[in-house]
Amino acid sequence: MDILKDRAIWIVVVVMFIAGAMYMVIVDPSRVDKMDNIVERDDERIADVTETNELIDRIDKKLIGTKKHLQILRDEFDSHLKAYDSKVDSVNNAFTKVDLSINKIIRDMKDKFSEVQDQLEELEDEISGVKTQTKRDSRAIKKEISDIKDAIKEINEQLE
Template sequence: MNILKDRAIWIVVVVIILAGGIYMVIIDPNRVQKMDDIVVRDDTRQADNTETNERLRIVELELLGDKKNLQKLRDEYDIHIKTYDSKVDSINKAFSKVDIEIDKILRDMKDKFAEVQDQLEDLEDDISSLKTQTKRDFRSVNAEISALKEAIDEISDDLDE
């Protein structure tokens, strides 16, 4: 049985060696090539990942810069709005003062016109009374002239006689 055992062991050893040889010659190069391809793809992926991370970092920096610029613009806008509001308020105050002055002038003009109207009415009354007095004086002068004319006529008649 020793021979059978030895042969069996040698057959198993030869089969294992042949299997190892076949593995080393046929299967292992494919595996090694696949592993090399995996390594290359991993390197490519890592390079892509690194490039993507770098681009992401650049974009984040740009966004951070844009955010700062936007904040700066927002602050400037707020300052401009405050300045605009203050100027509008001062203009509104100036217009309010002008409106008040115009109202005061209109009120004074109405008072002056009312005063002038009263003075005109007084003047009309004075003129009317002067007309009446002049008519009265004219009538009395006419009456005196008539009386003098009659007196002259009488004197003339007396002289003629």
């Protein structure tokens, strides 16, 4: 039985050896080829990932540059807006001053026109008073002239 056991062990060992050799010759090369293909595909994917990462880095740098540029533009816009607001305020103040000056001039003109109108009315009253006085004086002078004419006529009649 010992021999039988030894033969059985040897047969199992030989079958295992043949199975191992068969595995190494037939199955393992296809597995190795598949693994090599997997490695190649992994290398391609790694290259694609690296390229994608480089593109993302470039885009990030562009975005950072654009962000800085936009910030500079925003700062300039804010400063221009502040300058514009201050100029608009100063222009508004100037227009307000001009409006106040125009209103004051109009008010002064109305006052002056009222004064001139009052003076014209006073002058008309004075002129009408002077006319009346002149008419009275003219009548008085005419009366005196006629009295003098009458006196001259009397004197001429007496002399004749």
